[in-house]
Amino acid sequence: MKGIIFNIQRFAVHDGPGIRTLVFLKGCPLHCHWCCNPEGQKSEIELSYVINHCRLCGRCEAVCDQGAINIIEKRVLIRRDLCDLCGNCVENCLSGALKIVGKQVDVETVLDEVKRDEPFYRYSGGGLTVSGGEPTLQNNFLVELLKGAHQEGFNTAIETSGFCKWENIESILNIVDHFLFDVKHVSDEKHKMFTGVSNKIVLENLLRLIHKGVNVIVRVPLIPSFNCDEDDLRKIMSFLSEFLKKGSQIHLLPYHRFGLPKYDHIGDDNKMVLFEKINKSHIERATQIVNEFNFIANVGGS
Ligand code: SF4
Ligand code: SF4
Numbered sequence: 001m002k003g004i005i006f007n008i009q010r011f012a013v014h015d016g017p018g019i020r021t022l023v024f025l026k027g028c029p030l031h032c033h034w035c036c037n038p039e040g041q042k043s044e045i046e047l048s049y050v051i052n053h054c055r056l057c058g059r060c061e062a063v064c065d066q067g068a069i070n071i072i073e074k075r076v077l078i079r080r081d082l083c084d085l086c087g088n089c090v091e092n093c094l095s096g097a098l099k100i101v102g103k104q105v106d107v108e109t110v111l112d113e114v115k116r117d118e119p120f121y122r123y124s125g126g127g128l129t130v131s132g133g134e135p136t137l138q139n140n141f142l143v144e145l146l147k148g149a150h151q152e153g154f155n156t157a158i159e160t161s162g163f164c165k166w167e168n169i170e171s172i173l174n175i176v177d178h179f180l181f182d183v184k185h186v187s188d189e190k191h192k193m194f195t196g197v198s199n200k201i202v203l204e205n206l207l208r209l210i211h212k213g214v215n216v217i218v219r220v221p222l223i224p225s226f227n228c229d230e231d232d233l234r235k236i237m238s239f240l241s242e243f244l245k246k247g248s249q250i251h252l253l254p255y256h257r258f259g260l261p262k263y264d265h266i267g268d269d270n271k272m273v274l275f276e277k278i279n280k281s282h283i284e285r286a287t288q289i290v291n292e293f294n295f296i297a298n299v300g301g302s
Contacts, residue, residue, distance in 0.1 A: 001106060002141065004044075006025075008114075010117055013302055016155070019120040023110055025132045028040055038263050038266060045085055049078060051097070056074060060076060064089055107141065107145050127154040127155030129157040129158070156177050156178075161182050164205070181209065181216050183218050183219070184223075184226075185226065185227050186199070187199075217249055221253045237293040252287065253300065253301060254278045254283055257277075
């Protein structure tokens with residue numbers, strides 16, 4: 001069983017309990033305007049170019065049989081429509097400016113990597129968290145990966161947008177210990193406008209999960225001008241209060257711009273929308289509203 005991943009991050013502490021290994025699966029049906037992992041959106045492998053690392057030596061242009069690379073006006077221009085991702089330019093770039101993002105791997109290879117951190121899981125109560133992109137988009141691979149981790153006795157978690165068929169969620173119910181489930185907005189109109197998809201299926205999946213009694217932690221990305229004003233946050237909390245138990249943790253994930261340069265690296269024209277920077281008062285107000293609804297706010301999700 002093979003899947004496409006774009007990163008494995010070790011020693012993560014904000015994505016489920018304890019010290020965790022994060023495996024990022026490539027591909028996402030959403031296009032959130034604040035996405036900080038744009039390299040996780042496309043399902044296919046991509047070529048990335050970081051101009052600041054480039055010495056303009058011309059080696060990539062010389063080795064590209066497809067004529068996909070031209071150096072014009074002190075910049076490497078990539079014709080992505082001609083590139084067949086052979087990787088010759090990457091191998092020949094001595095400064096590391098070119099990189100292939102995403103690789104096809106089998107479940108055993110990923111599990112071998114995850115097993116390296118077993119002592120940390122035992123010590124901290126951590127385990128494997130599968131993230132993305134949207135991990136359920138590669139559902140067969142996801143199921144095998146989680147099954148393998150569970151067989152090893154590892155704690156498992158998934159970070160999901162919730163935008164998938166219920167059958168996909170159902171297929172992992174018994175092999176996921178923690179669902180970290182994003183609720184971005186309760187207004188369908190705003191959700192569509194800022195993520196490209198309706199929230200209907202997301203909220204339905206969330207309710208079904210809660211009714212199943214599984215361990216769900218709702219995560220709300222705090223995005224100024226999208227869901228950060230009092231009215232929006234109250235609507236989200238009011239919706240959740242009908243289903244979630246009092247005292248449940250709500251993870252608040254403040255917006256940041258760290259992912260901005262990555263859009264340029266992968267040649268994505270859909271630039272991240274620059275929202276207003278988040279400040280202390282946004283976070284304090286959000287925390288207060290969460291607490292007013294008898295939930296426990298956890299900023300950053302650690
Ligand atoms: S091989 Fe690397 S350093 Fe040289 S021009 Fe190409 S991207 Fe730049
Ligand atoms: S990956 Fe291959 S085809 Fe694509 S730009 Fe590099 S050398 Fe050319």
